[in-house]
Amino acid sequence: MSSSRRNFFRNAAVFGTGLLGWSESLRAQMRGMTRGGESERSKRVSRKKSSVAPVRMITPDVVDLPHEMDGNTKVFRLVAEPVKRRVVPWKTLEVWGYNGSCPGPTIQVTQGDRVRVIFENRLPESTSMHWHGLELPIEQDGVPWISQKPTAPGETFTYEFTVHQEGTFFYHAHSAMQEMMGLIGIFVAHPKEEFAPRVDHDYGIVLQEWAVLPSNSVPNSASMEFNWLTFNGVAAPLTTPLIARLGSRVRLRFVNLGMDHHPIHLHGNQFVITGTEGGRAPETTWYPTNTVLVGVAQARVVEFDAKYPGDWMIHCHLPHHMMNSMMDLLRDRQISTADLTEEGAMEQMQSQAASAKFSHVHPSPVAKNAEETPGFPQDAFMEMGMDELVEKPETHGLPKNWSAGMMGMMTMVRVLPEEKYEEITKRMSSPAVAESGHRHES
Numbered sequence: 001m002s003s004s005r006r007n008f009f010r011n012a013a014v015f016g017t018g019l020l021g022w023s024e025s026l027r028a029q030m031r032g033m034t035r036g037g038e039s040e041r042s043k044r045v046s047r048k049k050s051s052v053a054p055v056r057m058i059t060p061d062v063v064d065l066p067h068e069m070d071g072n073t074k075v076f077r078l079v080a081e082p083v084k085r086r087v088v089p090w091k092t093l094e095v096w097g098y099n100g101s102c103p104g105p106t107i108q109v110t111q112g113d114r115v116r117v118i119f120e121n122r123l124p125e126s127t128s129m130h131w132h133g134l135e136l137p138i139e140q141d142g143v144p145w146i147s148q149k150p151t152a153p154g155e156t157f158t159y160e161f162t163v164h165q166e167g168t169f170f171y172h173a174h175s176a177m178q179e180m181m182g183l184i185g186i187f188v189a190h191p192k193e194e195f196a197p198r199v200d201h202d203y204g205i206v207l208q209e210w211a212v213l214p215s216n217s218v219p220n221s222a223s224m225e226f227n228w229l230t231f232n233g234v235a236a237p238l239t240t241p242l243i244a245r246l247g248s249r250v251r252l253r254f255v256n257l258g259m260d261h262h263p264i265h266l267h268g269n270q271f272v273i274t275g276t277e278g279g280r281a282p283e284t285t286w287y288p289t290n291t292v293l294v295g296v297a298q299a300r301v302v303e304f305d306a307k308y309p310g311d312w313m314i315h316c317h318l319p320h321h322m323m324n325s326m327m328d329l330l331r332d333r334q335i336s337t338a339d340l341t342e343e344g345a346m347e348q349m350q351s352q353a354a355s356a357k358f359s360h361v362h363p364s365p366v367a368k369n370a371e372e373t374p375g376f377p378q379d380a381f382m383e384m385g386m387d388e389l390v391e392k393p394e395t396h397g398l399p400k401n402w403s404a405g406m407m408g409m410m411t412m413v414r415v416l417p418e419e420k421y422e423e424i425t426k427r428m429s430s431p432a433v434a435e436s437g438h439r440h441e442s
Contacts, residue, residue: 052193052194052198053190053193053194054190054191054193054194054195054199054202055194055198055199055200055201055202056108056202057106057108057186057188057190057202057203057204057251057253058201058202058203058204059106059186059203059204059205059206059232060203060205060231060232060239060240060241060242060411061231061232061233061234061238061239061240062101062103062104062105062106062185062186062206062232062233063101063105063106064105064106064107064108065077065078065099065104065105065106065107065185070116072114073114073115073116073160074109074113074114074115074116075116075117075118076107076115076116076117076118077117077118077120078098078099078104078105078117078118078119078120078129078171079098079099079119079120079121079122080096080097080098080119080120080121080122080123080127080173080183081096081097081098081099081100081122081123082094082095082096082097082122082123083095083096083097083100083101083102083182085097085102085182085233085234086234086238087210087228087230087233087234087235087238088234088235088237088238088324089238089356089358089386089389089390090352090355090356091217091228091324091325092217093210093212093217093218093219093228094217094218095181095182095210095218095219096123096178096181096182096183097182097183098183098185101185101233102182102233103182103184103185103186103206103208103232103233104171104183104184104185105185106185106186106187106188106204107171107185107186107187107188108188108190109163109187109188109189109190110163110189110190110191110192111163111164111165111166111189111190111191111192112162112163112164112192113162113163113189114160114161114162114163115159115160115161115162115163116158116159116160117129117158117159117160118156118158119151119156119157119158119159120155120156121151121152121153121154121155121156121157122153122154123153124153125153126144126150126151126152126153127150127151127173127175127178127183128142128143128144128148128150128151128157128173128174128175129142129151129157129159129171129172129173129174130142130143130171130172130173130174131159131161131169131171131187132169132170132171132172132187132257132277132297133165133167133168133169133170133277133278133299134161134163134165134169134187134189135164135165136161136162137161140159140160140161142159142174143174144174144175163189165189165279166189166190166191166192166279166280167188167189167275167276167277167278167279167280167299168186168188168204168253168255168275168276168277168299168301169186169187169188169189169277169299170184170185170186170187170206170255170257170277170299171184171185171187172184172185172257177221177222178221179257180219180221180258180259181219181221182208182219182233184206184208184255184257185206186204186206186253186255188204188253191280195274195280197249197303198249199248199249199250199251199303200244200245200248200249200250201242201243201244201245201248201249201250201251201306202250202251202253203242203250203251203252203253204232204253204254204255205231205232205252205253205254205255205411206231206232206233206255206256206257207230207231207254207255207256207257207258207262207264207294207316207409208229208230208233208257208258209226209228209229209230209258209259209260209321210226210227210228210229210230211223211224211225211226211227211228212227212228212325214325224259226258226259226260227324227325228324228325229316229321229324229408229409230409231409231410231411235324235407235408235409235410236315236324236403236406236407236408236409236410236411237386237390237402237403237406237407238390239406239410239411240392240394240411241311241394241395241398241411241412241413241414242314242394242411242412242413242414243394243414243416243421243424243425243428244306244413244414244415244416244421245306245415245416245418245421246306246307246309246415246416246417246418246421247305247306247307248305248306249303249304249305249306250303250304250305250306250413251274251301251302251303252266252271252301252302252303252314252413253275253299253300253301254292254294254299254300254301254302255277255294255298255299256294256295256296256297256298256299257296257297258296259296260296260318260321261293261294261295261296262293262294262316262318262321262409263291263292263293263294263316263317263318264291264292264293264294264300264314264315264316264317265290265291265313265314265315265316265317266290266291266302266304266312266313266314266413267290267312267313267314268308268310268312269290269304269306269308269312269413270288270289270290270304271288271289271290271292271302271303271304272286272287272288272289272302272303272304273285273286273287273289273292273300273301273302274286274301274302274303275299275300275301276298276299276300276301277297277298277299291317306413306415307415308415309415309416309417310414310415311398311402311412311413311414311415312412312413312414312415313410313411313412314410314411314412314413315408315409315410315411316408316409316410320408321408321409322407322408322409322410323382323407323408324407324408341371342366342370342380342381345363345377345380345381346362346381349363349381349384352384353384353386356386356389357389358386358388358389359388360384360385361385361401361404363380363381363382363383363384363404364380364383366380382407383404383405384403384404385401385402385403385404386403387400387401387402387403389403390403393424393427393428393430394414394424394428396423396424396427397420397423397424
């Protein structure tokens, strides 16, 4: 065989080996990478679905917005209007909301749905609706004078779009001061099939803050001195506990449209952050933590395995957000919840209890010479147990005086063994609860 012939076959073999190696390398690279540089494992674990439909999200203390079908289009009717919102048993705010609720009712759809929202304005001024985080045509974006003419009082405007995303979004007026008056609601787009690992409980919470002067019921939307902090329009202890079965997986969705960022902390458990207002996060970005910072205009989704039984607190960890208003009006006089003397504090608390119609229990003990210590009192006279006033099926079985230290942006996740879980969910589904509109879906 000639030298040139041998060289040809040798070079062909080398080329073939190299081509095969290049091909295998390319296939391996393609297996490891997807469009945009995301690893396949990242895509697989973040995009993998279970074979069943997602569980419906529950927004405690807020109802869902019902819809009708017009062919293949889901039709929702949303009304902006003044609303009275009882934030704690003794305090009702005059705010703005949607369909008699503040925050507005939750809209739940499925990825791929065609959605039509017939919006009516019953406010005394013009407004519009922005769909925060949703990708839609510019004429549906809801920015006054840029994408639409503002909807005048008494007028309607129809928004219609196809939801091609999945995730936790929200709707709100695109006016800063109207936002601070309460015009916001959650908009959830469920994936066509649930992500894995599948969750058994799905809860949504809207974070809001209000500046309300003593003797007033209308928030000062121009003020930055916030003294009422709420989860889903109510402050602890009026917030409804989140119920979870021991051994289940729980998803919590937080939406923030206030003026402050809120570090939300869960006691006794670790969770992972699985999503934002942009949708599902790749699992490669998940990490264990127990506090998530929910920034202004953001949504954060966390998940955890409920493997520890107990009544676990979940709250904003900013100290002033863990309390209700320090100053308010009790009938004809302004009060302080941190009086300098035990006698004076007890008198005020008894008067407050009588006014709100609940039985007051003496607060935690203090030293006999407590007033000799600089800085006293701090929390000594802020406790105000009102278990019977805020009783509901979800609070059944909590320790006596459980409500005494519950204030502000605060609720709890109750991880219950099977028997207790069944007992409470049975109470929640009783006819009396159903008639009141307070429902639970497991």
